[in-house]
Amino acid sequence: MTELWEPFRFEFFRHGVLVATVAGALCGLVGTFVVLRRMSYIGHGLSHAVFGGAAASAVVGVNFFVGAGLWGIASALAIGRVARRRIIGSDAAIGVITTASFALGLVLFGLYGQARRSTDALLFGSILGVDELDVAVVVGVTVATGAVVFARYRSLLFATFDPEVADVSGLRVDRIDALLMVVLAVAILATTKVLGVVLVAATLVIPATTARMLTNRFSRMLWLSTGLGAASGFVGMVASYHLDISSGAAVVLVGAAAFAVVFAATGTRGLGRVGAHRAGAPL
Amino acid sequence: MLPPGALVHVDRVTCAYEREAVVTDVSLTVASGDYVGVVGPSGSGKTTVLRALLGTLRPRSGAVARRPGLRIGYVPQRESVDWSFPVTVTEAVLMARPRPPGRWVPWAGRAERAEVAAVLDRLGIGELGGRHIRDLSGGQQQRVFVARALLRQPELLVMDEPTSGVDVRTRHEMLHLLGDLHDDGLAVVLTTHDLNGLAAHLPRLVCLRRRVVAEGTPLEVLTPAVLEATYGAPMEVLVHGGMPVVVDRAGRPPAHGSGPGPAVAGAVVLEGMGVGGAPGDSDRRTG
Numbered sequence: 072m073t074e075l076w077e078p079f080r081f082e083f084f085r086h087g088v089l090v091a092t093v094a095g096a097l098c099g100l101v102g103t104f105v106v107l108r109r110m111s112y113i114g115h116g117l118s119h120a121v122f123g124g125a126a127a128s129a130v131v132g133v134n135f136f137v138g139a140g141l142w143g144i145a146s147a148l149a150i151g152r153v154a155r156r157r158i159i160g161s162d163a164a165i166g167v168i169t170t171a172s173f174a175l176g177l178v179l180f181g182l183y184g185q186a187r188r189s190t191d192a193l194l195f196g197s198i199l200g201v202d203e204l205d206v207a208v209v210v211g212v213t214v215a216t217g218a219v220v221f222a223r224y225r226s227l228l229f230a231t232f233d234p235e236v237a238d239v240s241g242l243r244v245d246r247i248d249a250l251l252m253v254v255l256a257v258a259i260l261a262t263t264k265v266l267g268v269v270l271v272a273a274t275l276v277i278p279a280t281t282a283r284m285l286t287n288r289f290s291r292m293l294w295l296s297t298g299l300g301a302a303s304g305f306v307g308m309v310a311s312y313h314l315d316i317s318s319g320a321a322v323v324l325v326g327a328a329a330f331a332v333v334f335a336a337t338g339t340r341g342l343g344r345v346g347a348h349r350a351g352a353p354l
Numbered sequence: 355m356l357p358p359g360a361l362v363h364v365d366r367v368t369c370a371y372e373r374e375a376v377v378t379d380v381s382l383t384v385a386s387g388d389y390v391g392v393v394g395p396s397g398s399g400k401t402t403v404l405r406a407l408l409g410t411l412r413p414r415s416g417a418v419a420r421r422p423g424l425r426i427g428y429v430p431q432r433e434s435v436d437w438s439f440p441v442t443v444t445e446a447v448l449m450a451r452p453r454p455p456g457r458w459v460p461w462a463g464r465a466e467r468a469e470v471a472a473v474l475d476r477l478g479i480g481e482l483g484g485r486h487i488r489d490l491s492g493g494q495q496q497r498v499f500v501a502r503a504l505l506r507q508p509e510l511l512v513m514d515e516p517t518s519g520v521d522v523r524t525r526h527e528m529l530h531l532l533g534d535l536h537d538d539g540l541a542v543v544l545t546t547h548d549l550n551g552l553a554a555h556l557p558r559l560v561c562l563r564r565r566v567v568a569e570g571t572p573l574e575v576l577t578p579a580v581l582e583a584t585y586g587a588p589m590e591v592l593v594h595g596g597m598p599v600v601v602d603r604a605g606r607p608p609a610h611g612s613g614p615g616p617a618v619a620g621a622v623v624l625e626g627m628g629v630g631g632a633p634g635d636s637d638r639r640t641g
Contacts, residue, residue: 107439224460229449232439239408239428240450240506287486289440290461 078312087199090209091304091322094262095274097213099300100220101258102279103293104251107231112162113150113252115272116169118259120146122268123172125193126179136208140260146172147252173268196267198308198318205264212261216254220293227251228289270319277326278303281333299329356419359385361510361541362407367416369402375414376402378565384510384543389536391553392545394562395585400545401431401514403562407543408512427503429513432495432520437488444470444483447502473501477531493524500531511535513544517552525551549576549600572598 078084105114121143128138146168153164176193192200220227229237230247238244262271282295307322314321356363364382368375377399384390384407392400405411406418408428420426441449447470448462457463462470474480477497482490487498496516503511516532517525529552536542546552553559554572561567561575561584568575568584576598581589592599 221460225449225451225453228441228445232436232441232446232449233430235410235434236428236430236450236502238410239426239512283440287440288442289445292440 075309075313078309083199084308084312086201086203086206087318088305088308090201090206090265091198091308091318092301093209093213093304094265095278095300095302095304095307095322095326096297097209097216097258097300098262098266098271098274099278099282099296099298100213100216100293101255102275102277102300103282103296104227104231105255105275106279106283108251110255111272111276112165113147114255114259114275116150116165117143117147117256118263118268118271119173120169121256121260121263122193123174123176123179125263126176130179130183135264136260139263140257142172143256143260144253147256148249151248151252192267193263194268195317196263196265196270196319198265198322201265209261209265212257216258219250219254223247223250232289266319266322270323273323274300274303274326277323277330281326281330284330284333284337299326303329356421357383357385360419361386361388361421361424363419364403364407365417365419367403367406367413367418369399369406369411370414371402376564377406377562379416380406380562380566381416382407382560382566384541386509386541387536387539388541388543388558389532389556390543390558390560391556392543392560392562393547393549393553393584394567396547398563398584400562404512404514404543404545424510425506425508427500427506427508427511429496429499429503429511429516431514431518432492433518434514435487435495435499439487441487442483443474443479443485443487443490443498446487446498447473447505450502451505470501470505473504476504477501491524492520493527496520496524496528497531500535504535508540510541510543513542515546516544517546517548522551528552529555554598554600576600 079088102114105111121139124139124142124146125135127133127142128135131138149168150165153168226237226242226247229240229242230244230251234244234248237247259271259275262274266274278299279292279296281299282292285295286292303326304322307325308318310316310325311318311321355365360383362382362384364380367380368378369380370376380399380403382390382392382403392403394400402411406413408426409418409420444462444467448466451466451469453460454463454466471480471483474483477500479490479494479497479501482494482498487495490498500511500513511532513532516528520528525548532542532544544552544556554576557571558569559572559575560569561580563584563586568580573593573596576591578588578590581587581591581600588602590601592601
């Protein structure tokens with residue numbers, strides 16, 4: 072048993088566990104809206120867009136969080152705007168904006184000679200190399216995101232469930248959508264350095280999907296998804312140390328294992344909750 | 355310019371989603387206490403007119419005037435609802451209520467829960483508050499969204515296809531529910547495909563085919579000429595007990611559905627509505 076807690080003697084590990092747990096909770100919280108709005112592809116795309124911003128900020132010597140943050144927020148708002156105009160589908164808009172941004176990041180890292188190290192760190196995260204600033208950023212963003220969800224709970228729920236009726240009811244749905252896109256971009260930015268571009272999208276989707284299979288209540292889904300994300304981060308970090316595997320991958324695999332267990336336990340009932348039963352309920 | 359007594363005035367409105375106009379030069383005035391049905395084939399622009407009236411779609415030309423401070427309750431088509439969304443009946447109703455001033459926690463207080471329970475009780479679904487919205491019958495689902503609209507204490511209730519995809523009994527219940535709400539002083543505007551089961555029972559109809567074809571009482575507008583101009587298909591109208599009954603040229607109700615023709619129902623529906631049996635010898639055929 073004492074072996075299990077052995078890595079906690081190391082400060083770098085304590086930092087890593089704290090960041091992974093908080094980042095998991097943040098992704099679980101934001102992921103609830105991502106999954107219910109069927110925006111999983113946006114989460115995936117935005118993490119790639121942030122990669123371009125990170126490359127640009129490294130090249131011009133701007134702080135990662137400032138440069139990649141502005142880039143990510145601009146990408147998120149651009150995606151939302153293009154998608155709303157309905158000229159092209161939102162999936163195509165995301166594909167164009169985010170993959171172009173990702174490609175630009177690859178080119179910039181390649182041109183300025185820091186390709187290998189920077190690309191690997193951003194693609195797969197460096198959870199054991201986080202410093203106190205990273206811890207402060209992830210905790211700060213998580214607290215701020217929780218405060219936004221707490222303060223705008225009903226508006227976020229209404230605009231997510233039924234945007235047209237929310238609009239008629241006097242809610243500024245466009246502002247709520249923009250707020251959510253900014254929150255999503257900031258959450259991805261804060262967690263990308265820790266979990267990596269490739270894995271952050273999974274931590275947005277897996278806990279929320281698992282939580283959806285467990286409950287039919289929105290409020291419970293929020294709590295469950297946040298808790299599952301946090302638990303995946305904690306257990307994944309501990310497992311990564313003992314099994315000597317990549318910490319980001321371990322976090323995602325623990326989440327996927329929880330999904331598999333819930334899937335097996337709830338069967339078709341759970342799948343039905345997640346499923347695209349959009350039109351026509353049983354009469 | 356809002357006419358005296360009007361809640362909403364849609365004035366020569368043309369709306370388009372892309373380049374092609376969906377509705378052209380449409381005018382419609384809804385006053386306090388009105389009960390109006392908008393009928394027309396699929397693609398005739400019924401929902402577009404509702405959106406212009408609600409203010410969610412900006413007209414390309416024309417103007418929509420609403421009485422300042424007008425409270426509108428809107429019930430969308432059942433087909434537009436995400437039934438897999440994780441909300442219970444109480445959550446679905448409560449989300450439309452802004453958080454009361456001074457209350458800083460997001461969950462509902464005792465007074466708000468009592469308010470929701472009262473609305474659900476009024477609509478006969480008081481015992482269903484904890485159920486998921488998918489675990490209800492079609493009629494109960496419609497009542498949930500009517501309850502959400504009523505929670506805002508609207509002066510105007512707008513419903514898009516309230517009887518779409520529901521059975522005869524549910525349609526009957528919905529008609530009575532809307533009648534009761536109208537009797538309580540609520541103005542109601544709805545769209546429907548259902549000429550005999552719903553539209554014929556309303557005091558005022560607007561026939562739409564990208565523009566207003568006719569407007570008046572069911573007896574005035576449910577005529578063979580107006581119906582052919584609206585639906586592009588020949589139809590006959592029987593008058594039974596003072597109420598029009600639409601049938602096709604062969605004397606039978608055309609197929610129910612969302613095709614270009616109207617959804618008209620036969621004897622079973624009419625019995626359910628207390629109108630009587632199948633059109634028989636005593637019916638007066640017009641057209």
